[in-house]
Amino acid sequence: MHRRLATALGASSLALITVLGTAAAAEAAPADKPQVLSSWTQTSASSYNAWAAARANQSAWSAYAFDWSTDYCSSSPDNPFGFPFQMSCARHDFGYRNYKALGTFSANKSRIDSAFYEDLKRVCAGYGGATKAACNSTAWTYYQAVKAFG
CATH class of the missing domain: 1.20.90.10 (Phospholipase A2 domain)
Structure with missing residues (x-):
């Protein structure tokens, strides 16, 4: 149970970091x-x-x-x-x-x-x-x- 929760939280965190990183890169000036x-x-x-x-x-x-x-x-x-x-x-x-x-x-x-x-x-x-x-x-x-x- 703890392993599944930790895996789910890790995957969610990674997805959030990816989205935020992509958004920051998209907003950067040329x-x-x-x-x-x-x-x-x-x-x-x-x-x-x-x-x-x-x-x-x-x-x-x-x-x-x-x-x-x-x-x-x-x-x-x-x-x-x-x-x-x-x-x-x-x-x-x-x-x-x-x-x-x-x-x-x-x-x-x-x-x-x-x-x-x-x-x-x-x-x-x-x-x-x-x-x-x-x-x-x-x-x-x-x-x-x-x-x-x-």
């Missing part, structure tokens, strides 16, 4: 998560565009468990003086949150901040004259703030 994250946080326009496309189709990337949450430009205006900086701020948040989750934030902060500045300058490139100069000045101020306090 091995290339750091590379994908890196490709979406570079300073280039193509990196920004790839991130924006992925953001628009987050469900396709659900296995990666990226943190897409954002507070946009935090306590600063999202569209200062009418300049649409909101999406640049969202990508910046994406970089910060996901590199912090991977434990590699300090090694990537400078690049994420530089990508943010390049994103802002691309917004400003759509303007001309004094408006462009004002936009670039505002972009520089936002960049300096995240560089110092981000």
Whole structure:
């Protein structure tokens, strides 16, 4: 009787461990998560565009468990003086949150901040004259703030 009970308990425990182990493996992010994250946080326009496309189709990337949450430009205006900086701020948040989750934030902060500045300058490139100069000045101020306090 004791042997059958012990065998049944052992088999049940083994089945539970197998199920839990399989579930944990299924929930693990793909091995290339750091590379994908890196490709979406570079300073280039193509990196920004790839991130924006992925953001628009987050469900396709659900296995990666990226943190897409954002507070946009935090306590600063999202569209200062009418300049649409909101999406640049969202990508910046994406970089910060996901590199912090991977434990590699300090090694990537400078690049994420530089990508943010390049994103802002691309917004400003759509303007001309004094408006462009004002936009670039505002972009520089936002960049300096995240560089110092981000």
